Amino acid sequence: MSLNRPTICILGCGTMGVAIIRGTLDSMESDSKIISGVTASRDDDRQCGQEELLRPAGFIACVSHEESANKLRKVLGDHARVLHGEAGNVQGVSGADVILLCTKPQVAKAVLSAPGIKEALTDKLLVSICAGVTIEQLQSWTTPTTTVIRAMPNTPCKIREGMTVLSCGPNTAAQYLTFTSKIFSTLGRCRILDEKHLDAVTALAGSGPAFACVMLEALADGGVMMGLPRDVATELAAQVLQGAARMVLTTGDHPAAIKDSVTTPGGCTIAGLLTMEDGRIRSTLARTIQEAATVASTLGRDKKPQNDE
Ligand SMILES: NC(=O)C1=CN([C@@H]2O[C@H](COP(=O)(O)OP(=O)(O)OC[C@H]3O[C@@H](n4cnc5c(N)ncnc54)[C@H](OP(=O)(O)O)[C@@H]3O)[C@@H](O)[C@H]2O)C=CC1
């Protein structure tokens, strides 16, 4: 297996698969601009040694339906070889060094158990992003010759602002974890945590962009209510959330300290904050994560038929 210039197969190339390919292609484009002396788009690109860069030899994107394959070819152009159906999966896995399992959790078992897949995965790295599907399950659907790592990324990987958490079994060789970190560090931030945290991670980071966009939309609605044009309100809300989030990440300050620094005694911010508290926004958001994590923990389980007593 070549981890130096690997061929990467995305087994189930939908929303997340495309986000991962797009983010990687974008990083390769900005890396080549740095190397050729053109201004870099991101500071961390400049800090990254060339040996650290992820340079896949190519992508293979597998989907279920021919119609999806045709759509995907238009989206990805020459950047990936697109295959479909069971035969496509075997061909894709056979032709790759590293396989990213990006199907819905409910079909992961069937996809990995299909004829020819176990053999095609021999001596390869399988990284699953399927919510709720455990390392133990993945190992039981493959042979011991396949190295299994679990990842939980999110859609901002598409613009290299992703947050990914990785988990692996105790016997995983360091080179595989290092390589997987490299894939997802290229697409944003990446951390390694014990698998027991992955349902909470799925809720907070995996589902988080959806929750954040509801908050963003609601803030913009408030601006519209007070007369701002919709596009202006959306821009302001998005930049405010980005600015506040970047302050937390770059200064390391506690969010409460940043909130206090905005809040003038007797001013308009405290008036707004009390309204938020009246609406129980903190417990609503915290319970949102709790509920999403609870559901995430069930996603890898076999569903019982509805009429099963
Ligand atoms: N969406 C998100 O924000 C996040 C999702 N995840 C996880 O990522 C995974 C994918 O989610 P998402 O990208 O949203 O899902 P999508 O539905 O967008 O993509 C799933 C893909 O799997 C393909 N597929 C289905 N069955 C098969 C099969 N038998 N063989 C090959 N390919 C198949 C589908 O092809 P076709 O279109 O032809 O049916 C489709 O391209 C899930 O497990 C989810 O838990 C993790 C983090 C964030």
Ligand SMILES: O=C(O)[C@@H]1CCC=N1
């Ligand atoms: O909603 C879901 O189940 C997936 C997992 C995290 C984000 N989307």
